[in-house]
Structures are given as structure tokens and as C-alpha cells.
Amino acid sequence: MSAMTHTPMRARAEIDLAALRANVRAIRERVQPHSAQVMAVVKADAYGHGAEPCARAALGAGATWLGTATPHEALTLRAAGIEAPLMCWLWTPGGPWREAVEADVDVSVSGMWALREVTAAARQAGRPARVQLKADTGLGRNGCQPADWPELVQQALAAETEGTVRVTGLWSHFACADEPGHPSIAAQLSVFRDMVAYAEKEGVEPEVRHMANSPATLTLPEAHFDLVRTGIAMYGISPSPELGTPADFGLRPVMTLAASVALTKAVPARHGVSYGHHYITPRDTTLGLVPLGYADGIPRHASGRGPVLVGGKVRRAAGRIAMDQFVVDLDGDTVEPGAEAVLFGPGDRGEPTAEDWAEAAGTIAYEIVTRIGTRVPRVYVNR
Ligand SMILES: Cc1ncc(COP(=O)(O)O)c(C=O)c1O
Numbered sequence: 001m002s003a004m005t006h007t008p009m010r011a012r013a014e015i016d017l018a019a020l021r022a023n024v025r026a027i028r029e030r031v032q033p034h035s036a037q038v039m040a041v042v043k044a045d046a047y048g049h050g051a052e053p054c055a056r057a058a059l060g061a062g063a064t065w066l067g068t069a070t071p072h073e074a075l076t077l078r079a080a081g082i083e084a085p086l087m088c089w090l091w092t093p094g095g096p097w098r099e100a101v102e103a104d105v106d107v108s109v110s111g112m113w114a115l116r117e118v119t120a121a122a123r124q125a126g127r128p129a130r131v132q133l134k135a136d137t138g139l140g141r142n143g144c145q146p147a148d149w150p151e152l153v154q155q156a157l158a159a160e161t162e163g164t165v166r167v168t169g170l171w172s173h174f175a176c177a178d179e180p181g182h183p184s185i186a187a188q189l190s191v192f193r194d195m196v197a198y199a200e201k202e203g204v205e206p207e208v209r210h211m212a213n214s215p216a217t218l219t220l221p222e223a224h225f226d227l228v229r230t231g232i233a234m235y236g237i238s239p240s241p242e243l244g245t246p247a248d249f250g251l252r253p254v255m256t257l258a259a260s261v262a263l264t265k266a267v268p269a270r271h272g273v274s275y276g277h278h279y280i281t282p283r284d285t286t287l288g289l290v291p292l293g294y295a296d297g298i299p300r301h302a303s304g305r306g307p308v309l310v311g312g313k314v315r316r317a318a319g320r321i322a323m324d325q326f327v328v329d330l331d332g333d334t335v336e337p338g339a340e341a342v343l344f345g346p347g348d349r350g351e352p353t354a355e356d357w358a359e360a361a362g363t364i365a366y367e368i369v370t371r372i373g374t375r376v377p378r379v380y381v382n383r
Pocket residue numbers: 041089173212213214215229230231232233239
């Protein structure tokens with residue numbers, strides 16, 4: 001932790017904006033040979049890092065687009081005064097289409113219901129909506145199936161002629177980009193090229209065509225097209241440990257999660273620890289209480305395993321992680337209350353990483369950082 005953050009706090013998530021900016025620059029260098037732009041994906045409060053400060057830092061480091069899932073997330077960024085090109089992709093019927101059109105937010109359309117709602121909103125707003133058509137090239141989640149694509153493209157072009165829509169983008173999303181060589185990757189690329197070719201032949205003139213998330217940005221240059229949508233890499237986390245470490249890609253973790261040890265005490269051998277007594281002290285020892293729990297996003301699945309750097313050593317959560325707190329066995333070491341317990345960070349000081357917590361909880365590092373709750377203050381350093 002940097003010296004400037006040492007106001008006593010129960011816990012804090014330190015967000016290193018210099019690391020985020022360096023990560024954006026590293027991503028830009030990777031995609032510049034293909035002249036692709038970078039969209040900073042700041043959905044889910046920038047994967048738990050704080051949407052507005054991360055959006056501003058990313059733009060400052062050369063990202064030219066922002067991406068969110070929900071329209072609410074996009075409109076919140078606009079309300080904060082951020083004017084950069086901004087796209088949001090997860091719409092439901094009755095969503096705030098008109099607000100998005102008026103705020104110059106690019107909206108994603110995957111089907112006819114959405115095209116109908118956005119054109120109606122554009123008519124009310126008296127200006128064209130910026131619409132990006134999403135193709136389902138094989139993910140099987142959001143997006144328009146190839147069989148339905150001609151109708152969607154034709155209707156979008158008709159709306160363009162009528163002046164209610166400007167088709168600004170054609171885009172898709174990978175299913176298995178984090179598994180290089182997976183046959184679905186080549187298949188999706190081929191379907192995407194065909195769907196883009198059809199739309200362009202019919203008259204769509206998109207500003208951007210895009211498909212790559214972080215793993216494709218890092219490992220698949222042929223998927224960069226005009227724009228890459230990077231989330232996790234920008235936060236300095238590898239999309240998957242099998243692909244490499246953050247350092248292998250020139251990335252540095254942005255979030256450090258730390259707490260102030262709330263209590264330390266000596267306990268005898270065979271003392272039960274935490275709910276259910278899933279940990280019994282094997283000998284006379286000392287215990288430390290870490291004031292973070294699953295209400296803060298610490299995964300209960302990591303009970304008995306989650307690693308924490310306390311008093312110069314990595315200890316494991318002893319027994320169950322509770323709603324607000326968990327215990328570590330300090331092995332008889334003397335640690336003062338108020339000592340720093342680092343759950344994860346970049347790793348340079350011997351602290352665990354978000355990836356270590358993901359492994360302990362049987363999940364992915366995306367989930368570890370994204371779930372850190374609102375009760376944990378974010379402390380921004382290196383603004
Ligand atoms: C549509 C879309 N694009 C891009 C991303 C960013 O993915 P990543 O964090 O792997 O870069 C996401 C995140 O899940 C997404 O849903």
C-alpha cells in the first residue's frame with residue numbers, strides 16, 4: 001500500500017490508476033499495428049474498480065471508447081460529464097432508449113423488438129439513434145442469429161433512410177477466446193466476416209466493427225478489426241491463468257484489497273474457529289481477525305483456503321468466512337491489532353493475487369474483483 005492511504009480504515013480497495021493507465025497503453029501498443037482503437041469496458045462499476053475514475057484514466061491513456069452493459073451504467077457516465085464515444089449492450093424492453101439517444105450513447109440491437117423501440121425513441125427525440133447491430137456468431141447468448149440477420153439489417157437500413165437510425169457498428173462476442181485454438185474461434189471469425197460482408201454489401205457503413213474481448217486482444221490479432229473491447233486486461237488481470245500471468249502480457253493488477261486486523265489473541269490447542277468449527281487449532285497458537293466477509297464480496301467458497309498476507313507471511317482463512325469477518329491462524333506469531341492484512345494485490349510484496357483467491361474459491365479472477373462490495377471504500381492512488 002502506498003504511504004498516502006494510511007488513514008485507519010476497516011478495509012479498503014486501493015485502485016492504482018497509474019497501473020490502469022499503463023495497462024491501457026500496453027493494450028494500445030498491441031493493437032496499434034492493426035490501427036485498432038481501444039474500448040475500455042467499465043461495466044459493473046469497472047469490474048469493482050469504480051466506473052468514473054477508471055473511465056477517465058483509460059481515456060487519458062488513449063482509450064477512445066467506453067463500454068458498459070446496462071444503459072443505466074452508460075447514462076451515469078454521461079451524467080458525470082464524460083462525453084467520449086460510449087456504447088451499452090444489455091437492453092430489455094421498455095429501457096431508457098430515448099435518454100440514450102439524447103445522450104449520444106451507442107445502443108446495441110440484437111433483434112427486431114429492440115430496433116422497433118429504438119426507432120420510436122429516436123422519433124420522439126427528434127434525432128437519429130446511434131445503433132450497433134450485434135451478431136450472434138456462435139456464442140449463443142445475446143446477438144442476432146445469421147438466419148435473422150438479413151431482416152434486421154434491412155429494417156435497420158430502412159430506419160437509416162427514414163432518418164431515425166445511424167448504424168454505427170457491427171459487432172459480436174467470442175465464446176472461447178480464452179482457449180487459443182478452440183475450433184469455435186475460427187468458426188466465429190468466419191461467421192462474423194460473412195455477416196459484416198452481407199451488411200456492408202447491402203449498404204451499411206459502420207464506423208467500427210469489433211469482436212475482441214481481453215483474451216482475443218492479447219492472443220488473436222486477426223480478431224482486432226477496428227476496435228477491441230478490453231475489460232479484465234485493463235484491470236491488470238490475465239483472462240485465464242492458462243494464457244499467462246499479467247506480467248507475461250505487460251499488465252499490472254490495479255486493485256489491492258487490504259484490511260486492518262481487528263483483534264489478535266492467544267488460544268489453546270483444539271480450539272474451534274468460526275461457524276461450524278471447520279477449523280480446530282492444531283496446537284497452542286495465535287489467531288487474527290480479518291474484518292471482511294462475504295457481505296464485502298469475499299467468497300465463502302474460499303473458507304479454509306483464502307490466502308492473506310499478515311505479519312510478513314501468507315496465512316489461510318481458518319474455518320468459515322462469515323458475513324463480515326474471518327480468522328487466520330497466525331501460528332503463534334505476534335501481530336498487533338491494526339496490522340495490515342493484504343488479501344490480494346499485484347503480488348510484489350509477497351501478497352496473494354486475485355487469481356490466488358479465484359483458485360481458492362473455484363472461480364475466475366473476474367468474479368473476485370467485481371464482487372468487492374460497496375461497503376469497502378475505494379481509495380484512488382496515482383490519479
Ligand atoms: C460484450 C462484451 N464485450 C467485452 C467484454 C470484456 O471482456 P474482458 O473482460 O474479457 O475483456 C465483456 C465482458 O464480459 C462483454 O460482455
